[in-house]
Amino acid sequence: MQFKDIVGHINIKKKLIETVTKNRISHAQLFLGNEGSGKMSLALAYAQYVNCENPTETDSCGECKSCKKIQKIAHPDLHFVYPVVRTPKFSKPVSTDFIDKWREFLDKNKHLSYNDWLNFIGTDNLQGSIYAQESQEIIRIVNLKTFEAKYKILIIYMPEKMNISASNKLLKAIEEPPPNTLFILVSEDESQIITTIRSRTQLIKIENLSQEEIIIELSKNYEFADNQLITETAKIANGNYIYAKNIVEDELNPQESSKLQSFNYFSTMMRAAYGLKINEIITLSNNLSTLGREKQKEFLIYSNRMIRENFILNETKQHTDLNYLTKKELEFSSKFSIFITEKNIFELHEEFNKAYADIERNASAKILFLDLILKIAQLLKKK
Numbered sequence: 001m002q003f004k005d006i007v008g009h010i011n012i013k014k015k016l017i018e019t020v021t022k023n024r025i026s027h028a029q030l031f032l033g034n035e036g037s038g039k040m041s042l043a044l045a046y047a048q049y050v051n052c053e054n055p056t057e058t059d060s061c062g063e064c065k066s067c068k069k070i071q072k073i074a075h076p077d078l079h080f081v082y083p084v085v086r087t088p089k090f091s092k093p094v095s096t097d098f099i100d101k102w103r104e105f106l107d108k109n110k111h112l113s114y115n116d117w118l119n120f121i122g123t124d125n126l127q128g129s130i131y132a133q134e135s136q137e138i139i140r141i142v143n144l145k146t147f148e149a150k151y152k153i154l155i156i157y158m159p160e161k162m163n164i165s166a167s168n169k170l171l172k173a174i175e176e177p178p179p180n181t182l183f184i185l186v187s188e189d190e191s192q193i194i195t196t197i198r199s200r201t202q203l204i205k206i207e208n209l210s211q212e213e214i215i216i217e218l219s220k221n222y223e224f225a226d227n228q229l230i231t232e233t234a235k236i237a238n239g240n241y242i243y244a245k246n247i248v249e250d251e252l253n254p255q256e257s258s259k260l261q262s263f264n265y266f267s268t269m270m271r272a273a274y275g276l277k278i279n280e281i282i283t284l285s286n287n288l289s290t291l292g293r294e295k296q297k298e299f300l301i302y303s304n305r306m307i308r309e310n311f312i313l314n315e316t317k318q319h320t321d322l323n324y325l326t327k328k329e330l331e332f333s334s335k336f337s338i339f340i341t342e343k344n345i346f347e348l349h350e351e352f353n354k355a356y357a358d359i360e361r362n363a364s365a366k367i368l369f370l371d372l373i374l375k376i377a378q379l380l381k382k383k
């Protein structure tokens, strides 16, 4: 990955390049940005620049031995730690168990989505983690000698998913770093990273992409999509390229869409709840309970977003710039939004958040969804 391949982020690129040209590379850096902002691409481009044999003032050369190996994710001094899942084959999984999959995933996806990664390596019924046993792996990497590069680099994807004992090993490594070692943490949620690690890393804040940048990136990757779809998508994506990409792919291939599935569940749920149709409610809770946990969480996040959008729609009485709805969502919401008011919005959010937390605690999904829908039925009457 070269800087020129990454849309936007002009200032960050400049700043990162300067750390190298001015010899001020901080040994532990936290690349923090929302989903779909391009932070992993920046981390990879930076790693490549740091070790490039012939860098220019604006980019790595892309041609030297080091660049070529990093591009193929096959450099002996470039290491990765990332969340993995337990599978029948790996009961105590560590990152290296999935390295082939990781290479394939990075090769296919310039913008990483955590959910897509989990789906790629397991069934979607699993929650990912950087498990305790990764500690040994971190120690091994830290103690490795540098083979051929200027810097040994460890990129940690989603350090917020790191088990506490692995976190402590990482902290120790960051506190007493071996020479010429660079830690790059690529995170979406710094509040979940232990504060002692946070305070010892240099924060590199990655901003969301602008609408124009999303248009540029979509047009490059989906040359067959029509301009109107791309422009409208860039608007509702709100700076998240992953979200934009999913919308365009859903439009081009509607059968496989997970967002469409969430929309269908959401609209069915609201109709069943409002009409208090008990049989439909039971069937729906059963269906939702058979989804994988990550899918269930995705659905709850989606539902919370729809509640907020419908509230805004109801308050403003028109579809404005404040709304981020697709055409299909707007069709449904133009009728449904009258049910979401200041009398129930906060409690509705609370119920969805509670259900989300319960799923993370492995509560029985069947009961949880049944309770949730009955509670929603009650709250919709409060409008």
Ligand SMILES: [Zn+2]
Residues within 6 Å of the ligand: 051, 052, 053, 054, 055, 060, 061, 062, 063, 064, 065, 066, 067, 068
């Ligand atoms: Zn190079």
